[in-house]
Amino acid sequence: MSAVLTEPVAAAAASLAARLAGITVEVRGHSRGSSAGAPAGAGVVWRADGLILTNAHVAEGAVSVVLPDRRVLSARLAARDVEHDLAALVVEATGLSAAEIGDSDALRVGELVLAVGNPLGVVRALSAGLVHATGRRFIQADLRLAPGNSGGPLADARGRVVGLNAMIVGGLAFAVPSRAGWRFVRERLGR
Amino acid sequence: MDALLSLSNDLAAAVERAAPAVVAVHARRLPSTGIHWRPGIVVTAEHTVRTAEDITVTMADGRSLPAVLAGRDPGTDLAVLRVADAGSVVATLGDDAALKVGHMVLALGYGPRASWGVISALGPRWRSWRGGDIDRLVRLDLVLYPGFSGGPLVDAAGRVVGLNTSGLARETRLALPVTMVTRVADELLQKGHVSRGYLGLGMQPVRLPEPLRAQLGLGDGALIVVMVEPSGPAARAGVLLGDVLVALDGEPVGDLDDVQARLGSDRVGAEISAVVLRGGVRTELRITVGEQPRRRA
Numbered sequence: 001m002s003a004v005l006t007e008p009v010a011a012a013a014a015s016l017a018a019r020l021a022g023i024t025v026e027v028r029g030h031s032r033g034s035s036a037g038a039p040a041g042a043g044v045v046w047r048a049d050g051l052i053l054t055n056a057h058v059a060e061g062a063v064s065v066v067l068p069d070r071r072v073l074s075a076r077l078a079a080r081d082v083e084h085d086l087a088a089l090v091v092e093a094t095g096l097s098a099a100e101i102g103d104s105d106a107l108r109v110g111e112l113v114l115a116v117g118n119p120l121g122v123v124r125a126l127s128a129g130l131v132h133a134t135g136r137r138f139i140q141a142d143l144r145l146a147p148g149n150s151g152g153p154l155a156d157a158r159g160r161v162v163g164l165n166a167m168i169v170g171g172l173a174f175a176v177p178s179r180a181g182w183r184f185v186r187e188r189l190g191r
Numbered sequence: 192m193d194a195l196l197s198l199s200n201d202l203a204a205a206v207e208r209a210a211p212a213v214v215a216v217h218a219r220r221l222p223s224t225g226i227h228w229r230p231g232i233v234v235t236a237e238h239t240v241r242t243a244e245d246i247t248v249t250m251a252d253g254r255s256l257p258a259v260l261a262g263r264d265p266g267t268d269l270a271v272l273r274v275a276d277a278g279s280v281v282a283t284l285g286d287d288a289a290l291k292v293g294h295m296v297l298a299l300g301y302g303p304r305a306s307w308g309v310i311s312a313l314g315p316r317w318r319s320w321r322g323g324d325i326d327r328l329v330r331l332d333l334v335l336y337p338g339f340s341g342g343p344l345v346d347a348a349g350r351v352v353g354l355n356t357s358g359l360a361r362e363t364r365l366a367l368p369v370t371m372v373t374r375v376a377d378e379l380l381q382k383g384h385v386s387r388g389y390l391g392l393g394m395q396p397v398r399l400p401e402p403l404r405a406q407l408g409l410g411d412g413a414l415i416v417v418m419v420e421p422s423g424p425a426a427r428a429g430v431l432l433g434d435v436l437v438a439l440d441g442e443p444v445g446d447l448d449d450v451q452a453r454l455g456s457d458r459v460g461a462e463i464s465a466v467v468l469r470g471g472v473r474t475e476l477r478i479t480v481g482e483q484p485r486r487r488a
Contacts, residue, residue: 008194015194110206110297110305111198130202132336133304142306142334157199171334 014115014126016159020116021124023099023161024152026066027058027089028073035131042117042152043089044161046185048098052089053181054151055082055166059087067096068124079188085166085176086184087151099153100158104177107131113141115165115173117152129173137172139163145173201347205297206305208349211280215249215301216258216272218242221481222249224342226351230277230448234376235341237263237270238358249275249301262379266323266387268358269372271379285350287368290329295347298331298355298364300339308333308390318448324372324387327467329353335439342345378456387485388454391423393415394436396446399468407473415435416467423482428433430467434474438466454480 029040043065045051052065052075065075075089108131109115115127129143139152139188146170153173154163163175212227214347216235223239225235225248233248246258256274263270290310297308298306315329331344335357344353353366378385394414414436419426436444440453440463453463459482467474 005194009198012193012195039286065214067446108207109210109303110203110307112202128399130199130307132306133302140304140337146483157196170336172336 011033016114016155016157017116017126019159020114020126020153020155022068024068024116024124025052026118027052027054027151028064028066028121029060030062030064039118039121039148040072041148041150042074042165044151044153044164045096045098046088046181047151048094048096050091050093050096051078051185052091053164053185054087054089055085055164056082056087056175057085057166058151059089059121063089065089065091067091067093079184081184081188084180084184086181086187087163088189097131099161100159101178101182102158102162104162104179106169107134107139107162109134112157113143113162114155114157115141115143115149115152115154117145117165118147119148121148123190125175132172137176138166141173141175149183200209202307204299205345205347205349206299206303207269208283209252209297209299209343209345209351210303212282212351213301213303213336215252215280216246216341217249219248219287221338223302223338223340224299225272226341226343226354227251227279228279228308228376229281229371230279231274232257232261232376232380232418233272233274233356234372234456235270235272236356236358237268238356239266239340240270240323246272248272250274250276250279251303252279260441262322262383264375264379264385265321266319266385266445267322267325267367267375268319268321268356269354269367269375269379271376282351285346285348285352286327287327287370289354290352290371291344296331296333296352297345298333298335298339299342299345300336301342304336304339304370306336306339307332316452318451321359322451324452327368329366329368331355331362335364352464377432382423384485386456386459387483388453388456388458389423389481390425390450390454390478391420392425392430392436393418394447394450397435399437403468403471407468409437409439410443410445414444414447414450414467424478425465428465428476428478430465430468430478433468436467437473438464440464
């Protein structure tokens with residue numbers, strides 16, 4: 001019997017993984033004074049003009065960003081909201097591939113989600129799982145994350161970014177909803 | 192449509208189909224999950240029911256209802272509750288005989304909350320450490336989050352194929368097959384407990400000497416009787432201290448599990464044959480199986 005569904009699923013997941021890797025950056029910290037910077041987490045290219053969203057706990061102190069094309073750029077911290085664990089970084093770049101942002105309020109329990117990040121230093125690694133619970137302050141996903149996933153995208157099966165992975169609680173992935181990201185960008189950056 | 196998106200929609204639809212019959216059971220400090228099995232009947236994991244009184248159930252629509260414990264069986268880790276609600280949606284039951292290793296499944300908790308994984312192993316009938324006979328081993332590769340015990344294992348179409356529990360194995364996530372849940376629930380509703388056959392014997396495994404084995408055509412294991420309960424079922428049939436039990440109900444017995452396997456609830460009151468060696472001589476007795484005295488719940 002041929003794999004009528006699994007092969008197309010695998011192919012779709014692979015193309016989605018590549019797309020998400022193209023909008024995910026590494027965020028590196030300079031707190032120890034090293035020039036290259038230590039890996040701190042991940043971030044999402046929110047807009048093509050150089051706006052990157054990550055977690056507030058990732059963007060502490062001076063940071064640089066490694067783009068998907070391996071360019072290393074220093075980043076300016078434009079805004080930070082510790083309560084919602086969000087930070088906006090701006091890099092001098094234009095024409096970046098930006099994420100398509102989805103609506104976190106439309107998520108249904110059981111739908112598939114994908115995460116990309118740098119867990120334990122593995123660059124742009126993929127995790128797959130599903131929405132565990134909705135209607136809470138964080139999106140809860142039944143999905144394996146590791147330190148280094150922080151700030152990276154949580155995307156739905158269409159590849160739309162619905163959240164930023166923020167923490168692991170009792171084995172569950174907790175992500176800041178994309179709605180909170182929209183609000184943060186609108187209120188703190190006025191755009 | 193994109194295959195991944197179709198799969199995602201199917202999984203979300205499976206949750207939506209199963210969730211209306213998923214309830215929260217408040218019978219210990221933290222809630223567990225239950226399944227609205229039939230109108231007014233909720234099944235859950237027995238180990239999550241710590242109290243017999245003041246139990247409440249939160250239905251999927253958010254209504255909180257008082258529940259009465261109709262029966263419990265620690266051996267299979269199943270408990271049945273009655274609630275005064277015949278109107279809510281009940282579970283759509285699937286066929287656990289169709290399960291295969293590798294099938295994609297969901298575990299649901301009250302809320303609803305979802306966990307995703309696969310059937311990792313299937314096995315034959317087994318005995319739990321709590322002494323219950325489980326029809327079939329259904330081992331899961333997924334996370335049972337806190338409060339998930341008692342909740343449904345759901346197939347990709349949203350049908351309930353099992354009841355999840357972390358109470359029967361420490362490191363392993365298991366599901367009780369749906370056909371077994373129905374059978375045990377029926378017995379609990381009828382009698383309040385699951386009866387098990389009883390001989391009134393204490394026995395210990397022994398190896399038989401080779402000449403005896405060859406002479407009588409027996410296997411190498413048997414059970415020596417070290418205690419006979421006075422006036423118990425075996426005592427009434429004439430079993431004596433020191434007898435060596437080699438067969439029960441026509442099947443050879445080498446350990447206590449073999450004996451228990453011949454003493455299901457259907458054998459209570461039935462007369463079964465027992466073959467014992469007494470002074471090296473094969474003797475056949477007829478024992479009327481009693482009912483195992485119930486331990487305090």
